Amino acid sequence: MLEKFDTLDIALLSSVFVATFGYLWYSSQDSKPAPKPATAAANTPIKMKYVSAKDSLIEKLESLGHERMVVLFFGSQTGTAEDLATRTMKTISNKLHIPGVVIDTDEYNMEELAELNDLGKDWLYGFFMATYGEGEPTDNSADFYSWIMDGNGIGSDKGDQEDHMTEEQICKGLNYFIFGLGNKTYEHFNAIARRLDARLTKLGAERVGPRGEGDDDDSMEGDYLKWEPQILSAISEYFGVAVDNTSQKSKPHVPLFKIEYVDSEPKFKGELSSGQPRSWNNNVENNAKSSYDIKHPYYSKFVVSEPLFKNASDSFRFPEHAVNINHSKVQVNDDHLTIPRQCYHIEFDLGSSGIKYKTGDHIGVYGNNSVESVEYLAKGLRIDDLDKVVKLAPNPDNALSSSAKSNLPAPCTIRTALTNYLDINAITKQHHLEIFAKYAKDPAEKKLLEELSDNREKYVAEVETQQKTLADILHEFPSIEESPNIVSVTAVVVRYALPHRHLNNGSKKVVVKDGLVTSFLERIHDHKEGKIDSRAIPAPEHIPNFHFPVYIRSSNFRLPKNLETPVVMVGPGTGVAPFRGFIRERFLHAQEGEKVGPTWLFYGCRNADSDYLYKNEFEQLLKEAADYDIDLKIITAFSRDTEKKVYVQHRVKEHANDIWNFLEIQSGNFYICGDAKNMAHDVNKELENIAISVGGMNEDGSKNWIKKLRTQGRYLEDVWS
Numbered sequence: 001m002l003e004k005f006d007t008l009d010i011a012l013l014s015s016v017f018v019a020t021f022g023y024l025w026y027s028s029q030d031s032k033p034a035p036k037p038a039t040a041a042a043n044t045p046i047k048m049k050y051v052s053a054k055d056s057l058i059e060k061l062e063s064l065g066h067e068r069m070v071v072l073f074f075g076s077q078t079g080t081a082e083d084l085a086t087r088t089m090k091t092i093s094n095k096l097h098i099p100g101v102v103i104d105t106d107e108y109n110m111e112e113l114a115e116l117n118d119l120g121k122d123w124l125y126g127f128f129m130a131t132y133g134e135g136e137p138t139d140n141s142a143d144f145y146s147w148i149m150d151g152n153g154i155g156s157d158k159g160d161q162e163d164h165m166t167e168e169q170i171c172k173g174l175n176y177f178i179f180g181l182g183n184k185t186y187e188h189f190n191a192i193a194r195r196l197d198a199r200l201t202k203l204g205a206e207r208v209g210p211r212g213e214g215d216d217d218d219s220m221e222g223d224y225l226k227w228e229p230q231i232l233s234a235i236s237e238y239f240g241v242a243v244d245n246t247s248q249k250s251k252p253h254v255p256l257f258k259i260e261y262v263d264s265e266p267k268f269k270g271e272l273s274s275g276q277p278r279s280w281n282n283n284v285e286n287n288a289k290s291s292y293d294i295k296h297p298y299y300s301k302f303v304v305s306e307p308l309f310k311n312a313s314d315s316f317r318f319p320e321h322a323v324n325i326n327h328s329k330v331q332v333n334d335d336h337l338t339i340p341r342q343c344y345h346i347e348f349d350l351g352s353s354g355i356k357y358k359t360g361d362h363i364g365v366y367g368n369n370s371v372e373s374v375e376y377l378a379k380g381l382r383i384d385d386l387d388k389v390v391k392l393a394p395n396p397d398n399a400l401s402s403s404a405k406s407n408l409p410a411p412c413t414i415r416t417a418l419t420n421y422l423d424i425n426a427i428t429k430q431h432h433l434e435i436f437a438k439y440a441k442d443p444a445e446k447k448l449l450e451e452l453s454d455n456r457e458k459y460v461a462e463v464e465t466q467q468k469t470l471a472d473i474l475h476e477f478p479s480i481e482e483s484p485n486i487v488s489v490t491a492v493v494v495r496y497a498l499p500h501r502h503l504n505n506g507s508k509k510v511v512v513k514d515g516l517v518t519s520f521l522e523r524i525h526d527h528k529e530g531k532i533d534s535r536a537i538p539a540p541e542h543i544p545n546f547h548f549p550v551y552i553r554s555s556n557f558r559l560p561k562n563l564e565t566p567v568v569m570v571g572p573g574t575g576v577a578p579f580r581g582f583i584r585e586r587f588l589h590a591q592e593g594e595k596v597g598p599t600w601l602f603y604g605c606r607n608a609d610s611d612y613l614y615k616n617e618f619e620q621l622l623k624e625a626a627d628y629d630i631d632l633k634i635i636t637a638f639s640r641d642t643e644k645k646v647y648v649q650h651r652v653k654e655h656a657n658d659i660w661n662f663l664e665i666q667s668g669n670f671y672i673c674g675d676a677k678n679m680a681h682d683v684n685k686e687l688e689n690i691a692i693s694v695g696g697m698n699e700d701g702s703k704n705w706i707k708k709l710r711t712q713g714r715y716l717e718d719v720w721s
C-alpha cells in the first residue's frame with residue numbers, strides 16, 4: 001500500500017492540522033495576576049502600517065498573482081471553521097473556477113483590510129468565524145476582532161462615541177460573505193459573526209449573499225449544506241460566472257497535497273509548535289516568556305494525578321449483539337458491559353515559563369492518539385512501515401496548489417503524524433465519503449459510499465450516529481485503495497459503548513469509544529502508577545518524561561474584586577473545578593484576616609459515596625470556615641441517592657430567599673459552570689422563578705432582571721455542550 005502512495009502521488013492527509021486538545025480549568029490557591037488583556041487603544045489610528053510583527057496580508061495576497069479570487073479568513077479554535085473555509089475554497093474552485101486562499105486571521109496583519117480596496121483587484125472576502133465563551137472570539141481571531149471593533153472587543157458595536165473607523169468607512173468598497181459557527185445552547189449564539197457582519201457593513205463593506213449561521217447543537221453540517229448553494233449562486237452573480245453543476249462524481253479526486261518521502265532524519269518528533277520545533281530546553285532558557293500560546297504550547301511538568309471517583313461505573317446492555325471487546329478498561333459479562341467512570345485530579349507545573357493565569361482561566365492540554373488507534377488506522381490504510389519520514393508538498397495538479405499551506409509539522413514519521421498531529425478519531429464527514437467512493441474498486445462498495453455521500457438521512461443513520469471514524473470506514477470498505485484527505489478536530493471526553501453496524505454484510509459489533517484527551521491523561525496516570533509501560537505515551541525524545549504541551553486561555557469568569565460581595569456558584573460534576581479555585585482563593589483572603597462575603601456553592605453528582613468530587617477537601621474547609629468568619633456553604637444534590645432525582649436547580653429553588661437576598665439586595669454575583677444544554681438552562685429558569693416568587697416580578701421582568709445581571713457582569717457562565 002505504501003508503494004501505491006508513491007506511484008499514485010496520493011496525499012495521505014491534508015490541509016487541516018489537528019492538534020487535539022481539551023479544555024480543563026486551571027484553578028489554584030495561589031493565583032497570580034493575569035496579564036492585562038490586549039485591547040487596542042480607544043482611538044486606534046486608522047490605516048496603521050505594519051504595527052504588528054505579523055506578516056503583510058497584502059504581500060501574501062499579491063504573491064498569489066490572481067486578479068480575481070476569493071480570500072477566506074477563519075477564526076477557529078478547534079478546526080471546524082478552518083475546515084469549512086477550506087471546503088468552501090475547494091467548492092468555489094470546482095464549481096466557479098475561481099481560485100482562492102484560506103488565511104488564518106492570526107498570521108497576517110489584518111489591519112491591512114483597510115487598504116485592500118486601494119489595490120483595485122477583483123477580490124471577494126469570506127469570513128468563517130466561531131464564537132466562544134460568553135460571546136468571545138477564538139484565540140486566533142482575538143487581535144483582528146479587537147482591532148475591527150475598535151477596541152471594543154467583546155460586546156456590540158460602538159454606540160454614538162467618536163469612531164474614526166466608521167466615519168472614514170475604512171472598508172468601503174470591500175465585498176464579503178460570512179458564515180458563523182456557534183451553538184444555540186449558548187446565550188450568545190453566533191455573536192462574533194453577527195457583530196462582525198454588522199461592523200463590516202458599518203465600515204462601508206457590502207455583504208454578498210445571506211449570512212450563514214451554523215448551529216453545532218443541531219447540525220453544523222446541515223446548516224452549512226443549506227447555505228452553500230445560496231452563497232455559490234450569490235458569488236457566481238457577483239463575479240458574473242455560471243455555476244458549473246456537472247457532477248463531481250465522475251471527476252477524479254485531485255488532492256491539495258501529495259506525500260513526499262524524505263531521506264533524512266525527521267525534524268519534528270511530536271513537538272507541538274508551528275515553524276521550528278521547540279525544544280524543551282529552549283523553552284526555559286531562551287526566556288521567551290510571553291510567547292506561549294495555543295500554537296506554541298509550553299511543555300509543562302505533569303506532577304500530580306489522583307482518581308476522584310470511588311467505584312463508579314456505567315452499564316451498557318446489548319443483548320442482540322455478541323460482545324467481544326478487548327479493552328483494558330471494560331468488563332464484559334454475558335450481554336452487558338461495565339465501563340468504570342473515572343475523573344482525575346491533575347496538576348501541571350508551569351515552572352519557570354512565566355505563564356500568568358488567574359482563577360477561572362482555562363488550561364488547554366494537547367493529548368495524543370493511543371498506539372492502538374494509530375495501529376488500527378495504519379492497518380486500514382495498509383501502511384506497514386509507520387517509521388518512514390514524510391512531508392506534505394502542494395500538489396501541482398490541483399488548481400489551488402499555489403495557495404495550499406500544509407500545517408503538518410514536517411518532516412516527521414507517519415507514526416508521529418498519526419499520533420501527535422492529527423485527530424484520527426473524528427467522525428467521518430459526509431463529503432469525505434464522496435472522495436472514498438472515487439477510490440473504491442468494488443462496485444458494490446462504491447455504490448454504497450456514493451449513496452452515503454448523497455443521502456443525508458442514510459449518512460446520519462449509518463455513519464454519524466454510529467460515530468464511524470476514518471479507520472472504521474477503511475476497515476469496512478477494504479476496496480478503498482487510497483486514503484481520504486481531511487481529518488478534523490474533536491475533543492470528546494467520555495468513554496461509552498455503542499453498537500456498530502457493518503454496512504456491507506449487515507453484521508454488528510459493539511465498540512467502546514474513548515475520549516481523546518481524557519483517555520490520554522488517564523494513560524499518563526496509569527503509566528505513573530506502573531500499570532502500563534512508556535510505549536503507551538510516545539513523546540519527542542528530547543522532552544523529559546511527563547512534560548506535556550499546555551497553554552492558558554484567559555476567560556472572563558472572575559471573582560468580584562470586592563471580597564465582601566456575595567458569590568453564589570452552581571457547578572455540578574466537573575463544573576465544580578473553577579469553584580474549587582474560587583473557594584480556595586476566598587479562603588486564603590479570609591485566613592489573611594480580610595472580610596470575605598458569603599460564598600455558597602451548589603454542587604451535584606450521582607452519589608455522595610462514589611462521584612462527589614473533592615468531598616474531603618470541602619468537608620475540611622467547611623470545618624475551618626467558622627474560624628475565619630467566612631459564610632461558606634456547600635449545598636449538595638445527589639441525583640441517584642434518592643428515589644426521586646434531585647438536581648442542583650431543585651436546591652437552588654429551596655434557597656430562593658437567600659439567593660434573592662445575595663443577588664438583589666447585596667448585589668452579589670451568580671456563576672454557573674457545566675452542562676449548557678440542560679443544567680445551565682434549568683438553573684437559569686429557576687432564577688427567573690425566584691425573581692417572580694420572591695422578587696414579585698412578572699415573567700418579562702424576571703427575564704430582564706437576569707439580562708441586567710449579565711450586562712453588569714454579575715451573571716457569569718462557563719458552560720459547554
Ligand SMILES: Cc1cc2nc3c(=O)[nH]c(=O)nc-3n(C[C@H](O)[C@H](O)[C@H](O)COP(=O)(O)O)c2cc1C
Pocket residue numbers: 075076077078079080081082130131132133134135136138181182183184186187188189190191216220489719720721
Ligand atoms: C467552551 C465552548 C464555548 C462555546 N461558546 C459559544 C458561544 O458563546 N456561542 C456560540 O454560538 N457557540 C459557542 N460554542 C460553540 C462553538 O462556536 C462551535 O462548536 C464551533 O463549531 C466551534 O468552531 P471551531 O471548531 O472552528 O473552533 C462554544 C463551544 C465551546 C466548546
